[in-house]
Structures are given as C-alpha cells and as structure tokens.
Amino acid sequence: MAGDARLLHRSRHVTLPATSPPSTNALSWRRFGNQGVLLDFDNGEVASRWCRAINESPLDARARPGWRSVLVESTLSSGALIEAISVLPLDTGAERVANEVTIDVTYTGDDLDNVAAATSMSREEVIARHCAPTYTVVCLGFSRAFPYLSGLDPRLWLPRHDTPRVRVPSGSVAIAVDQAGIYPQTSPGGWHLLGHTNAVLFDPNRDQPSLLQPGDHVRFARLSA
Structure with missing residues (x-):
C-alpha cells in the first residue's frame, strides 16, 4: 500500500568494522517514517545490545527495542545516523552486570x-x-x-x-x-x-x-x- 511505502523502505546493509563481533558484521536497516530507521537483527539479545549502545552514546537519537529489531529516532539524516551507529562500541554482555x-x-x-x-x-x-x-x-x-x-x-x-x-x-x-x-x-x-x-x-x-x-x-x- 502507498501509505506503507512511505513508512518502510527497502532494507540496506552497512559493513561494520572488523573489530565488531562476528554476529554484527552486517547492519540491516530500513527507513521508518521521516526521522527514523528500523534495524533488523538475527536475535533479540543482539538487538538489545545495539539498543543499549545507542541509548548510552552521545548521539542525538533514541532507540526502542523490539524482539529482533531496534527503532531509532533522530534528527539526523538516515545515512548520517547509520554511519554514526555503525562505529559505536558494542559490549559483549560479559562486562555488564544485569539485574x-x-x-x-x-x-x-x-x-x-x-x-x-x-x-x-x-x-x-x-x-x-x-x-x-x-x-x-x-x-x-x-x-x-x-x-x-x-x-x-x-x-x-x-x-x-x-x-x-x-x-x-x-x-x-x-x-x-x-x-x-x-x-x-x-x-x-x-x-x-x-x-x-x-x-x-x-x-x-x-x-x-x-x-x-x-x-x-x-x-x-x-x-x-
């Protein structure tokens, strides 16, 4: 439908630095609305780590987790936002003390x-x-x-x-x-x-x-x- 086409666009991939964990080498994303991107992942725990990395970064962005996705809203253009996200440090989970x-x-x-x-x-x-x-x-x-x-x-x-x-x-x-x-x-x-x-x-x-x-x-x- 035309309305859906304005919200969700074709998936794209960004190759991340070699220092990133193997499971996050390709960042799959789609534009979402006028000021957002939707990141897609293979599993929910990786999505949670990316969501946490974005929200704890100095980026002008807010991330909300889904089961295997993260919705990121920002005033940055989608290209600039993805470029900034792709170089964020991603914790392995081992150093984080979870409740x-x-x-x-x-x-x-x-x-x-x-x-x-x-x-x-x-x-x-x-x-x-x-x-x-x-x-x-x-x-x-x-x-x-x-x-x-x-x-x-x-x-x-x-x-x-x-x-x-x-x-x-x-x-x-x-x-x-x-x-x-x-x-x-x-x-x-x-x-x-x-x-x-x-x-x-x-x-x-x-x-x-x-x-x-x-x-x-x-x-x-x-x-x-």
Missing part, C-alpha cells in the same frame, strides 16, 4: 499437560526445562510491562494457539515459539499457559512501574501447588 529477578511460579497452567504431550515429555520435565535457563528480557510490549524473554529451551518451542483465548488471567506464565513471557494484566492471548505467579509486573505507584526492564535476567522458581 536478575526470580519469579516464583505455581505450575498449574491450563496448557501444561498439552505441552507435555506435544513435546513428548512428562509434566515434570517440562517444568524442569522451563525453570533451568536464565532468561533475558529482550523487550516489553503487547500490553503494559509484558516481558518477551529469550533463552527458552528449544525442546519447548511450540507455535501459538491457532485460536487465542479471549481471557488469560493476569500473572499467567506462558511460552510460545522461542519465547517465554508473563501476562501482567488479564487480556486475550494465544500462548501456552504453564503456570501462575503472584509477582506484580506493573504498578503505576512504583518509581519504576515495570518490574522488568530490557536487559534484565529472569529465573523461574517452582512453588508447591
């Missing part, structure tokens, strides 16, 4: 048995594999403070439900495709529900309303039902 949050979960989700059947595992193995990783908050979205978490065990990767539920209770701990997440508010949703947490992910009365922020690490801990 780690443990989420207590009661594993009584409506889809737990179905996930076990679909993955040819027992309920106990599904729970163990869900609890084992340290997840990374790649971005927040969908609803206020909904965390998209990378790090899900590949054995648990399942497509979303063909027909989403009309009502998913707040605090539902869920998985879909290669992501894990938590529903902060009651809402529709098509993810597989494994359990429930009493953690309050969004509270407008807190100094930082969202419990989790991009870049945070998350562990799930099992509670007795």
Whole structure:
C-alpha cells in the first residue's frame, strides 16, 4: 500500500568494522517514517545490545527495542545516523552486570499437560526445562510491562494457539515459539499457559512501574501447588 511505502523502505546493509563481533558484521536497516530507521537483527539479545549502545552514546537519537529489531529516532539524516551507529562500541554482555529477578511460579497452567504431550515429555520435565535457563528480557510490549524473554529451551518451542483465548488471567506464565513471557494484566492471548505467579509486573505507584526492564535476567522458581 502507498501509505506503507512511505513508512518502510527497502532494507540496506552497512559493513561494520572488523573489530565488531562476528554476529554484527552486517547492519540491516530500513527507513521508518521521516526521522527514523528500523534495524533488523538475527536475535533479540543482539538487538538489545545495539539498543543499549545507542541509548548510552552521545548521539542525538533514541532507540526502542523490539524482539529482533531496534527503532531509532533522530534528527539526523538516515545515512548520517547509520554511519554514526555503525562505529559505536558494542559490549559483549560479559562486562555488564544485569539485574536478575526470580519469579516464583505455581505450575498449574491450563496448557501444561498439552505441552507435555506435544513435546513428548512428562509434566515434570517440562517444568524442569522451563525453570533451568536464565532468561533475558529482550523487550516489553503487547500490553503494559509484558516481558518477551529469550533463552527458552528449544525442546519447548511450540507455535501459538491457532485460536487465542479471549481471557488469560493476569500473572499467567506462558511460552510460545522461542519465547517465554508473563501476562501482567488479564487480556486475550494465544500462548501456552504453564503456570501462575503472584509477582506484580506493573504498578503505576512504583518509581519504576515495570518490574522488568530490557536487559534484565529472569529465573523461574517452582512453588508447591
């Protein structure tokens, strides 16, 4: 559509300096609106690192993370902006001390048995594999403070439900495709529900309303039902 053509333009690539990590040698980008570019990446953790690098730089730019993308808004021209971004130092993540949050979960989700059947595992193995990783908050979205978490065990990767539920209770701990997440508010949703947490992910009365922020690490801990 003509309207879409004004917003998103053909992807371009910029070759980065040889000192950049191998996974970031090509920066794929598209113009977005009049004062923005959309950077595309192979995975969410790399996108998070670029988002952090841009926001911590002196550039006249603001970056917002997506699952595998970063939207950058700036008064610079797209060419000048990409040139400036491409030479930013990119941390490896090793030197950064991430905030780690443990989420207590009661594993009584409506889809737990179905996930076990679909993955040819027992309920106990599904729970163990869900609890084992340290997840990374790649971005927040969908609803206020909904965390998209990378790090899900590949054995648990399942497509979303063909027909989403009309009502998913707040605090539902869920998985879909290669992501894990938590529903902060009651809402529709098509993810597989494994359990429930009493953690309050969004509270407008807190100094930082969202419990989790991009870049945070998350562990799930099992509670007795």
